[in-house]
Amino acid sequence: MLRVHWWLSSLTSVLMLAHLAPIAQASPIKTSTPDVKTLGFDASAPPNSLNVAVDSQGAEDDSSVDSLSQSPRSSMATIEAIDITIEGNRILIRADRPLDQRSYWDRNTLAYQIEIRGARLSQNFQPPNAQDSQAISWVRAEQADPETVMVRIMPAPQVSVGEINQPSPSLLSLELNGYQATMPLPPPDLGSGMANVPDPGTIPEGQVVIVLDPGHGGSDPGAVGIGGLSETDIVNPMSHRIRDLLEEEGVRVILTREDNRTVDLQPRVELANRLDANLFVSIHANAISMSRPDVNGVETYYFQSGQQLARTIHGHLLEATGGPDRGVRTARFYVLRHTRMPAVLLELGFVTGNQDARRLADPQYRERLSQAIARGILQYVRQHCPGPGC
Ligand SMILES: [Zn+2]
Incomplete structure (x- = not known):
C-alpha cells in the first residue's frame, strides 16, 4: 500500500512516500536540472516514510536544454552502453559524444530518472x-522521443542514489550509496574488450604465476573522486610496479591489461583460468558519495579459497597505511567467483575520502602500497606454493 501526499509552496515541494523502507544513508544529490536545484533525503523522517524535498527555485533558467533540443539530428550523441560496475555501486552511461543530462526522482514511476537530450540509444543497445545486484532493483532505458533518452533506475531498499559524476564529457557515472556487495554481479556485455587481453607467451613448468588485474582502464575510468583523482590513475601504474617487484623475486606476473585499454571481466577470468595461474589479484580504489569525505580506509575481498591470501595482503596493507582498517570481507564479485585459484580484490582507499584521496595522489604513498602488496603476495607464495592453497 502506497500513499502519496503533496504539499506545494511557492518555492518548495515536499513529496512524502509512505510505507517505503528508510534510506540507510542520507546524501544530498547534486543535480544540473535547471528547475531542481537540490534534492535531499530527510533521514530523520519517521520509520517507513521518506521525505524528498525539491527546491524548485530558478525554474525559468532552461537555456542549456533548449539549445540542445534544437540541435540537428546529425550532432546527436549515441548512447552505446549502460553498465553496472564490478563493485556494483555505480552505473556508467557511455556515449560517442558529450552528454548533457538532468536527473530527478520521477513522480510517476518513483524511479530516479536521468533525462539525456540530444541523444539516441545505439541500434544494438542492451x-x-x-x-543479481543488491544495489539496484532495475535499470531501464528508452527513447522517450526522437531526441531524448530516458534512463530510469530503481535502487534497492536501503540504497540511496548519490551523485552523477562526468569523468569525461561522454561518460556519466552515477553512484549508489549504502550498499555492501554480497551478491553476484553479471559480467558486462562482451564487446571490444574481448580481444584485448595480452598474450603471455610460454611459461616454464613449475613457475609460480600470478595474474594481476588493474581493475579499470580504457573507456572505464572506475571511480572518480576528489580533485578528479580516478581509480585508473592509481591502479594502472601500481600494477606495473607490483609486477616488477614480484618478477625481481622470480615470480611470473601476467597483467590483464598491459596498457590503458578496455578489458571486460570475462576475458580477465579466462586468462587466469587458461594459464592455470596460482593466484589472482585484482586492484581497485574505492568510492562513496563525494559528500562523505570522512569515509577512508582499506578493504580486502575474497570468495572461498582466497581468504588466507586476503588476510596476508591486508595485514601488510594496514602496516603500510596505518589504516583505517575496513576489514577483510567476502564478496561474490565476478572475478572472484569465476577464477579457479585463490583470488582477492583489493580496495586500496577511497578516492572520495579526504585522507585517502590526498595519500593516493602521492606517488611515494603508492610506492609504499605497491611494496606492501608485493610483500604480502610473496609471503603467501613462500608459505603456500606449491601446495593445495596455491
Ligand atoms: Zn574498481
Whole structure:
C-alpha cells in the first residue's frame, strides 16, 4: 500500500512516500536540472516514510536544454552502453559524444530518472542486467522521443542514489550509496574488450604465476573522486610496479591489461583460468558519495579459497597505511567467483575520502602500497606454493 501526499509552496515541494523502507544513508544529490536545484533525503523522517524535498527555485533558467533540443539530428550523441560496475555501486552511461543530462526522482514511476537530450540509444543497445545486484532493483532505458533518452533506475531498499559524476564529457557515472556487495554481479556485455587481453607467451613448468588485474582502464575510468583523482590513475601504474617487484623475486606476473585499454571481466577470468595461474589479484580504489569525505580506509575481498591470501595482503596493507582498517570481507564479485585459484580484490582507499584521496595522489604513498602488496603476495607464495592453497 502506497500513499502519496503533496504539499506545494511557492518555492518548495515536499513529496512524502509512505510505507517505503528508510534510506540507510542520507546524501544530498547534486543535480544540473535547471528547475531542481537540490534534492535531499530527510533521514530523520519517521520509520517507513521518506521525505524528498525539491527546491524548485530558478525554474525559468532552461537555456542549456533548449539549445540542445534544437540541435540537428546529425550532432546527436549515441548512447552505446549502460553498465553496472564490478563493485556494483555505480552505473556508467557511455556515449560517442558529450552528454548533457538532468536527473530527478520521477513522480510517476518513483524511479530516479536521468533525462539525456540530444541523444539516441545505439541500434544494438542492451540494458544492464540488474537481476543479481543488491544495489539496484532495475535499470531501464528508452527513447522517450526522437531526441531524448530516458534512463530510469530503481535502487534497492536501503540504497540511496548519490551523485552523477562526468569523468569525461561522454561518460556519466552515477553512484549508489549504502550498499555492501554480497551478491553476484553479471559480467558486462562482451564487446571490444574481448580481444584485448595480452598474450603471455610460454611459461616454464613449475613457475609460480600470478595474474594481476588493474581493475579499470580504457573507456572505464572506475571511480572518480576528489580533485578528479580516478581509480585508473592509481591502479594502472601500481600494477606495473607490483609486477616488477614480484618478477625481481622470480615470480611470473601476467597483467590483464598491459596498457590503458578496455578489458571486460570475462576475458580477465579466462586468462587466469587458461594459464592455470596460482593466484589472482585484482586492484581497485574505492568510492562513496563525494559528500562523505570522512569515509577512508582499506578493504580486502575474497570468495572461498582466497581468504588466507586476503588476510596476508591486508595485514601488510594496514602496516603500510596505518589504516583505517575496513576489514577483510567476502564478496561474490565476478572475478572472484569465476577464477579457479585463490583470488582477492583489493580496495586500496577511497578516492572520495579526504585522507585517502590526498595519500593516493602521492606517488611515494603508492610506492609504499605497491611494496606492501608485493610483500604480502610473496609471503603467501613462500608459505603456500606449491601446495593445495596455491
Ligand atoms: Zn574498481
